[in-house]
Amino acid sequence: MGTRDRKRLRMSPALGFALTGLALAAASHPAIAAWITEALGEPARRPLAVGRLLELARAHLVLAGTGLALVAVLGIGLGILVTRRFAEPWRPAIDGLAAAAQAVPPVVVVALALPVLGFGGPPTLLALVAYGIMPVLRGTAGAIAGVPPDIREAGRAIGLNRLQILWRIELPLAAPDIVETLRTALVLAIATAAVGALAGASTLGTPIVAGLQNQNTVAMLQGTAATAALAFLADAALLAGVGRWRSTRP
Amino acid sequence: MASLRQGRAHLSDIRPLLAATAWLGALVLVLTHLPLLSVAENRLALGHPVTGLAALGTTGLVVLSLAAGAIGLTAASRRRAGAAAAVLLLILATLLLGQGLGRGAALSLVGLPPAARASLGSGCWLALALLGGALGLAVRRARIPGLGLAAGVLLSLAVAAMGHAGAFDALSLAVEYAARRGTVNAAIGEHLALAGAALVLAGLLAVGLSPASRGQGLVALVLGGLQVVPAVALLGAMVAATAALLRAVPALRDLGLSALGPVPAVVAIAAYLALPLWRGLALALRAPDADTLLAAEALGLSRRQILARIRLPIGAPILVGAVRVAAVQGLGLATLGALVGAGGLGRIVFDGMAQFAPDLMLLGAIPVVALSLLAERGLGRLEAAARRRWHA
Incomplete structure (x- = not known):
């Protein structure tokens, strides 16, 4: 198989996700969503204007992006820390904590944070970080632990210090798996931001929740398509942006 | 050490x-x-x-x-x-x-x-x-x-x-x-029923999708793509789809199907659980090494016997692990089911959010967390037991 073929194959998931995202984004346009709604046999009342959709999408992206940035920094940082020698005795405890944290669904975190943080963005952000951090931590730790010990040993033999081994050997070799973990975190971030609409955060989940409550099918469909479009487009962007790192897989 | x-x-x-x-x-x-x-x-x-x-x-x-x-x-x-x-x-x-x-x-x-x-x-x-x-x-x-x-x-x-x-x-x-003793106890039952039904449906889907050797790439693509769709959006889409289905086939209404209710929620949850189960099943069936399979064939075991006596027992820990992941995920997702009128503990959480009553939210949230932890721990134990039993 030529390099060109291989490159095309590697690009194809990103391209597929991007095309799906664009199609869904088109479906969220008021005119198309109204047409779909009528085709489904529902009256298409009160569709959302394009401007309002874009405003919600921007707020959604800001919320999910902030959360993802926090999750990435904290999760990867802690993931590196727990793979250092001194943290070895704590590994089982951290794994147990990670499993326990996954047992609390985001919507429950949002609900529990409400009395403390009030309505809107903050409880959603907390849920995003609380739910996203453990998978990233676990994924990073797993990726670094998966680096073959003889390569690490070889680094030590040529005189690299611990930091250099981390930076030049462990992280580059673990990068593809860390990127996969970040993709999961991204999808979680966008989904959790949508759930945040229940706590009054203004996101693309808002028209879905409001539409379900007011029987406004067209607004609900617009929110549904736009949220899914955002998730697919962001995933495609991440795949395309870091494809370089994924290709370092030996 | x-x-x-x-x-x-x-x-x-x-x-x-x-x-x-x-x-x-x-x-x-x-x-x-x-x-x-x-x-x-x-x-x-x-x-x-x-x-x-x-x-x-x-x-x-x-x-x-x-x-x-x-x-x-x-x-x-x-x-x-x-x-x-x-x-x-x-x-x-x-x-x-x-x-x-x-x-x-x-x-x-x-x-x-x-x-x-x-x-x-x-x-x-x-x-x-x-x-x-x-x-x-x-x-x-x-x-x-x-x-x-x-x-x-x-x-x-x-x-x-x-x-x-x-x-x-x-x-x-x-x-x-x-x-609210009655309401909470009923909600726990509904919650378990929602997650259980979704788990069974997703399991059937995974079994149905697994034997065909062709098209596995497509299955992976579709199930993987579904994971990207936020749950709130998929629930909304399911409600619209169910409404359209009911309009096309009104007879279904007599069977008790409605656009808002447990059916769209179960289908949406099952769509997410299908991926871990399908992946787990595929890995479990591939778990025995080639030598073991050759030895079994040499002994004259039929394909069905190889499946029942070799592939499933050796793959059992992986399979139970997949069920554990799916069960925890399903119990969490079932909370969102209340959004489309499916009931469950989510309804109590949402009621609490609407009234800004922290105790009511806790009343819904504590059982969700307890059930998830119970599923995680219980199935984790089963997984470890299967590993000890077959991989001693």
Whole structure:
């Protein structure tokens, strides 16, 4: 198989996700969503204007992006820390904590944070970080632990210090798996931001929740398509942006 | 291992003691400075905080000394018996804390109108988290098989018995539960039914999709793509799709299908659970190595016999692991089902959010978390047992 073929194959998931995202984004346009709604046999009342959709999408992206940035920094940082020698005795405890944290669904975190943080963005952000951090931590730790010990040993033999081994050997070799973990975190971030609409955060989940409550099918469909479009487009962007790192897989 | 550590023996001796001191300091701080209870005029009003020792009285001191003894034993003792004793002490401390909270709540409500509520404050949750963390550590240190399970059962039974005897009756959570006992119990049943039905549906889907060797790439693409769709959006899409289906085939309405209800929720949840189950099934079937399969064929086993006697037993741990992941995910997603009128514990959580009543939210949230942890632990145990049984 030529390099060109291989490159095309590697690009194809990103391209597929991007095309799906664009199609869904088109479906969220008021005119198309109204047409779909009528085709489904529902009256298409009160569709959302394009401007309002874009405003919600921007707020959604800001919320999910902030959360993802926090999750990435904290999760990867802690993931590196727990793979250092001194943290070895704590590994089982951290794994147990990670499993326990996954047992609390985001919507429950949002609900529990409400009395403390009030309505809107903050409880959603907390849920995003609380739910996203453990998978990233676990994924990073797993990726670094998966680096073959003889390569690490070889680094030590040529005189690299611990930091250099981390930076030049462990992280580059673990990068593809860390990127996969970040993709999961991204999808979680966008989904959790949508759930945040229940706590009054203004996101693309808002028209879905409001539409379900007011029987406004067209607004609900617009929110549904736009949220899914955002998730697919962001995933495609991440795949395309870091494809370089994924290709370092030996 | 021991020889590796010898060079740094002085450090490894001090570190557990430092950690234990920090833990005890945190517990003292939480019990003396943070609000353990919050007393309000009614269930929606903001309360004024009551800190630990004011709420607990001398019980607080007993709890602290039990905790100090337990953490000291965990950190200093190298014997199993020491850690096991620490487990007992920690269980006792937790139960005493609960009893003290109940009594403190009852005392703080004396002379107040009946609508007044004493709810659990942030300090209480932190104290319980600290005690629970230490309990987990002590159980792990003791390395006695079944100790964790026994501790969990003992703690749950004791809390249930204390609740039955009325030890917590003054706490607002118990008041709220007493007022909605029927609703909460029904919601737990609905929640389990939603998650269970989705798990079964996803399992059938995974089995149906797995044998065809062609098109597995497409299956992976579709199931993987579905994971990207946010749950709130998929639920919305399912409602629209069900509505359209009902319009096309009105006869389905007579079968009890409706656009808002459990059916779209179960289908949406199952769509997410299909991926881990399908992937787990594929990995499980591929688990036996080629030599084992050749040997089985040489013995004259049929394909069906190979599946039943070799592939499934050897792949069992992977399969149970996949079910565990899917079950925890399903129990969490079922909470969102209330959004499309499917009922379950999510309805109580959402009611609490709408009324801004923290106790009501907790009443829905605590069982969700408990069920998820139970599924995670229970199926995790089964997974480990399967691994021991077949991979000894």
